[in-house]
Amino acid sequence: MSQQPDREATARHKQAAAEWAVEGFVQPGMVVGLGTGSTAAFAVQRLATLLAQGRLRDVVGVPTSRATEALARSLGVPVSTLEAHPVLDVTIDGADEVAPDLSLIKGGGGALLREKIVAQASERVVIVVDAGKLSPVLGTRWPVPVEVLSFGWRSQARFLEALGARVTVRADAQGEPFRTDQGNLVFDCAFGPIGAPAPLAVRLGARAGIVGHGLFLDLATDLVVAGPQGVEHRAR
Ligand SMILES: O=C[C@H](O)[C@H](O)[C@H](O)COP(=O)(O)O
Numbered sequence: 001m002s003q004q005p006d007r008e009a010t011a012r013h014k015q016a017a018a019e020w021a022v023e024g025f026v027q028p029g030m031v032v033g034l035g036t037g038s039t040a041a042f043a044v045q046r047l048a049t050l051l052a053q054g055r056l057r058d059v060v061g062v063p064t065s066r067a068t069e070a071l072a073r074s075l076g077v078p079v080s081t082l083e084a085h086p087v088l089d090v091t092i093d094g095a096d097e098v099a100p101d102l103s104l105i106k107g108g109g110g111a112l113l114r115e116k117i118v119a120q121a122s123e124r125v126v127i128v129v130d131a132g133k134l135s136p137v138l139g140t141r142w143p144v145p146v147e148v149l150s151f152g153w154r155s156q157a158r159f160l161e162a163l164g165a166r167v168t169v170r171a172d173a174q175g176e177p178f179r180t181d182q183g184n185l186v187f188d189c190a191f192g193p194i195g196a197p198a199p200l201a202v203r204l205g206a207r208a209g210i211v212g213h214g215l216f217l218d219l220a221t222d223l224v225v226a227g228p229q230g231v232e233h234r235a236r
Pocket of ligand 1: 035037040093094095096107108109115
């Protein structure tokens with residue numbers, strides 16, 4: 001079987017989930033966190049369409065990355081900052097892996113730190129995914145991205161290995177170390193299935209030099225997942 005139809009189906013599912021979330025959760029006058037990645041981009045596009053059609057008004061977006069800010073601006077979605085809007089009504093964002101309790105791994109696009117800051121400032125965090133992102137246990141499908149300051153980065157790699165991770169320094173398309181919007185490195189940390197993510201999140205959060213990690217625990221309030229059977233909404 002060719003891979004192409006699967007990719008096309010996955011893209012359709014991402015789009016269906018994102019559009020369902022925008023139509024279901026965004027109301028006139030809201031401040032909306034704009035996630036990063038291919039699924040979140042469908043949400044920004046839908047928001048732009050509804051605004052252009054006058055079916056939504058007075059909505060302002062707070063982007064979670066420079067890429068999303070550029071996309072929103074290019075589509076005419078008004079954008080602002082977390083400084084101007086420290087409390088957001090809702091954020092719509094993608095994820096790399098979703099466990100049954102709606103804990104997540106995020107950061108495949110490198111935007112994990114800003115995404116978490118924006119999610120923590122949001123009253124509602126709606127995660128939009130295709131069904132292929134669902135997982136019985138975090139870490140089964142995806143490594144945990146860890147954002148690391150360049151200063152002393154080898155020490156952080158050793159620390160992460162001591163926690164049981166196989167560490168890969170993420171590279172960009174040119175083969176150079178990938179840099180986040182903050183200029184930091186990303187280590188993709190394959191822990192394997194993570195039975196107890198909360199203690200791991202505490203260890204990562206306590207380490208100087210680690211500025212963020214992709215374990216999003218107790219943050220998602222809603223999941224919108226689309227697959228061959230249609231769109232499903234789950235609330236936590
Ligand atoms: O840093 C990137 C984000 O966490 C994305 O939301 C995540 O990687 C999912 O991306 P996509 O929707 O492209 O699969």
